Every structure is written in C-alpha cells, then in structure tokens.
Amino acid sequence: MRYVFTVQYDGTDFSGYQKQKDRRTVQGELEKAAQNVFGAPVRVCASGRTDAGVHAVGQVCHADGETNTPAEKLAARFNAALPPDVRIVKSAAAPAGFDCTRSVRRKTYVYAAYFAPTVLPLLERYAVRLAEKPSLARMREGARLLEGEHDFKAFSATGSSAKTSVRTIYSLEVSAHTLLMGELFEIRVTGNGFLYNMVRILAGELVSIGLGKGMNGIEGAFRTGERSLLAKTMPAKGLRLEKVEYDAPIFGEEE
Amino acid sequence: MRYVFTVQYDGTDFSGYQKQKDRRTVQGELEKAAQNVFGAPVRVCASGRTDAGVHAVGQVCHADGETNTPAEKLAARFNAALPPDVRIVKSAAAPAGFDCTRSVRRKTYVYAAYFAPTVLPLLERYAVRLAEKPSLARMREGARLLEGEHDFKAFSATGSSAKTSVRTIYSLEVSAHTLLMGELFEIRVTGNGFLYNMVRILAGELVSIGLGKGMNGIEGAFRTGERSLLAKTMPAKGLRLEKVEYDAPIFGEEE
Numbered sequence: 001m002r003y004v005f006t007v008q009y010d011g012t013d014f015s016g017y018q019k020q021k022d023r024r025t026v027q028g029e030l031e032k033a034a035q036n037v038f039g040a041p042v043r044v045c046a047s048g049r050t051d052a053g054v055h056a057v058g059q060v061c062h063a064d065g066e067t068n069t070p071a072e073k074l075a076a077r078f079n080a081a082l083p084p085d086v087r088i089v090k091s092a093a094a095p096a097g098f099d100c101t102r103s104v105r106r107k108t109y110v111y112a113a114y115f116a117p118t119v120l121p122l123l124e125r126y127a128v129r130l131a132e133k134p135s136l137a138r139m140r141e142g143a144r145l146l147e148g149e150h151d152f153k154a155f156s157a158t159g160s161s162a163k164t165s166v167r168t169i170y171s172l173e174v175s176a177h178t179l180l181m182g183e184l185f186e187i188r189v190t191g192n193g194f195l196y197n198m199v200r201i202l203a204g205e206l207v208s209i210g211l212g213k214g215m216n217g218i219e220g221a222f223r224t225g226e227r228s229l230l231a232k233t234m235p236a237k238g239l240r241l242e243k244v245e246y247d248a249p250i251f252g253e254e255e
Numbered sequence: 256m257r258y259v260f261t262v263q264y265d266g267t268d269f270s271g272y273q274k275q276k277d278r279r280t281v282q283g284e285l286e287k288a289a290q291n292v293f294g295a296p297v298r299v300c301a302s303g304r305t306d307a308g309v310h311a312v313g314q315v316c317h318a319d320g321e322t323n324t325p326a327e328k329l330a331a332r333f334n335a336a337l338p339p340d341v342r343i344v345k346s347a348a349a350p351a352g353f354d355c356t357r358s359v360r361r362k363t364y365v366y367a368a369y370f371a372p373t374v375l376p377l378l379e380r381y382a383v384r385l386a387e388k389p390s391l392a393r394m395r396e397g398a399r400l401l402e403g404e405h406d407f408k409a410f411s412a413t414g415s416s417a418k419t420s421v422r423t424i425y426s427l428e429v430s431a432h433t434l435l436m437g438e439l440f441e442i443r444v445t446g447n448g449f450l451y452n453m454v455r456i457l458a459g460e461l462v463s464i465g466l467g468k469g470m471n472g473i474e475g476a477f478r479t480g481e482r483s484l485l486a487k488t489m490p491a492k493g494l495r496l497e498k499v500e501y502d503a504p505i506f507g508e509e510e
Contacts, residue, residue: 006436008375008376008377008435009376009377010376010377010380055377057435058435058436075372075373076373079373084374084376085376086376087373087374087376088373089371089373089435089436090436116344117330117344117345118330118331118334118343118344119339119342120342120344121263121264121339121340121341121342122263122264122265122310122312122381122495124339125380126377180261180312180313180344180497180498181261181313181344181345240377242435243435
C-alpha cells in the first residue's frame, strides 16, 4: 500500500532532506516515525531533495507500508512521533501508479530576501539580508528573460548529474513588501523542474540585476552554459519549496 | 545626551523585556551592549515592557549617555555587541523633552493565529494554532464592538497597576490569508495604550466569537469589568509589538 504525504519543515536545524549517517535530516526523522507507525523499516521518498537549511511549506513524500490505521489518520500518528520542526500536514492513499518524484508536473519555490539597515531578527530565519536595495523594476525585467523553456546549464552547481539541463519556467514573479525600515522581496518561481541550486543561482542573478548588473549575463549564460557569467548562489535559508503539483490532485477533489 | 532607538527582537528566547536577575531579557542584553558603547552602566528604557515570548518589530527605547560616536552610528556599535535575536534598527538623538514611555501617543500590536490540521513548523514560532476555524465575519463583528473609548478593566490580568483602565482603540482590523492547508488570521490593533495582557485577552475573545461565542461577553465585560466573562488569554508567541508612535516622528522627516 502506497501512502502520500504533504510535509512541512523548518530547514534551519536539518542537514537537508536526504538521510545521512550521523546527521539530523528530514528523511531520517520521517523514517524513524515511519518505523514507529508501520512497525518495520520504511523508506520515505520526497518529490526532490532539499539542501541543508532549505525550508518546505508543502513538500510531497510517499512511503509503502502496511497498517490498519486509515490513510487520512496516518498524519496524526506520524506527528506524534515527529520533532516539532517537521510535520505531516496531510496523508492519503496514493493514486494508482503514483510516484512522488517521477510523477511531478510543476514545482513552486519562493526565495525571500530583504533590504534593511541591519539584520532584522524577525526575518532572519527565513530570508536573507541585502546590504543595498535592489530595483524591483529591474528584477522584474530580468525575470521576464528567464521565463519559458531554456537550457539552464549555467544555472546549476557544477557536478549536477541531471541528464538534460533544459527546463521550462512557467512563471517567475518578483514582489516587494514594505517593512518598518526596509523592504522584503519575494521571488516566486514555478517550473517543470529545477536543476541543483538553480533557484538560488537565479535569485542571486536577479538580485544582482536589481543592483545594477546588466541583463547580458543571462543571455550569455543561456548561450554558453557558463556558470561564471552569473552571480553567486544565494544562501539556503532564504529558499522554501512552496508546493509540488501532479497531473491530478493527490488528495482528491477537495483541493 | 538622550538617544532614541528602534529595536526589533524575536521574543522566543527572552524572559521578556524587563531586566531580571539570572534571566535572559531584552533590556539585559541592551544594557550589556550599552555598557560597552558608553563605557559606563546605562539604563535602556522601552515604550513599554513586553512579556516573555512576545516579539517586537518596532519597539522604541531611549538611553542617556555620553559618547563621541555620532547618534546615527550608535545602532551599528550596539549591534556589534548584541546577540542575533535583538537588533537596533535605527538610532538618533532624541527630540527635546522626549521620553520613550511617557511621550507615546499610539501603539500598534498584531496577534497572529492560524487554523490548520496540524502544527505548521514554519508558522509555529510567530503564531498560535487554532484547532477549529473561526469565522472571519464574526471576528470582524466583534472587533467593531471593541473600537473606540471604553473601560477595558475586564480585558486585563488581575493585579494590573494602571491608574485608569479607560483606553481608546483607534482601529481593530482582522485579516485572513489562505495557507496551503489552512488559514492565517491577523488581528491588528492600534490604541492610545494597552493594559497588561489586554491584546492577548482581546484576541482570545475575538477568536472565541469567531468560533461561536455570543457578542454579549464584550458588552457584559464593559458593563461589569468582570474578567471571567471573557475568553482565555492567548499565548505570548502570537503577539508582536508592531510600532510605537509619538507626536512627532522620532527620526525626523524621512518617516
């Protein structure tokens, strides 16, 4: 029996999703809870790994196991065994043929960065401070260049093992919210898939463009695949996996 | 020489604003930094104390001291000596006759609560989970009854030492934001002053009304001053002091 889960976690104190020896990971915690719930070792897969420090509002996972607990009650049983920084928000029986990794159609990530005269303690956990204020209009102009189908080879960490680096970005929106003394920028990107570090590199490039860098870095990066034409990878803590979408709603009609 | 500061803190790991022996407090940390900056013990007053666990986006403080550092550079000197969960966002020379407590004209607090099927790790630090979903329309109806000048005696913890319990609420707005699986409610209240625990009691009463309690609790509470007619005090972590306003902008024109 395959179960599907929506999982939320605060990445701050995790060494990422993927299980590692002697490290505290999201998968490690989920599998400890799964052992409790199913009474046997069970693998808990995710739609994709997230790096150390990256958060997830709505990660999607699946696990195969046998239990008498009704599928929709599994979330509560897991949660009773999980630490407070990771929670199964919803559980259900997986649709036929469902695989949380292979069946993904769209993913949405948000990158949060703020401009303020100093570190803001109430934002610092989930966003990265910028010492200078980027232009929203310029960031949006850069975002337009990234939308669509492109070879994003240059937008990935070296050593990435993906077979193809062509991806489609369906939408890339930059919003700004006024703070007491500063401004919060959110970069929201939806695509059919993302290369390793792609969102953090893309966010870094848009911030750099907002601070005055030319648009030709993006054009050159698409043409040559050269990582060095783009800005630095942004820190993990500003990134959150917002949602993962499949062909059909994984929890039936209600969504 | 009197200096004025806007201070932000994450209240999670503080035993409130006010200095206490053997406890980690905001005032304690600010005064340790002040000793560093001014080379002498200096008291750092706030517009009002906040309880253990309460956050501040824009607390206002003042301190009297002598230094050669220009007033606007004091923030950076303090911040170099402060722990990451408290920061001086801005510093300036105080206007003539300014007292951060006595000169207050208006304060704004926000109370955050969310409805979701389980604890949400990414909201849990700054908001309180509700097991049932309150009606936004009913909460707003209750909020209308609380606006204006009233005797808020019933809306304060017993043993409150304020001379009068008459206060004016200038505005009380309830907003709702859809979450992946749930809803975030924010109660934003601006008034000329607040009694001890007043915002947390008022938030509790509005949530109870949203869940079906009658409006007559508020009417009875105004008439009799009876604390017991109102709902429970909400937990500290959902509360944040948003801003403190004075007759004139404390940092000059730019705001």
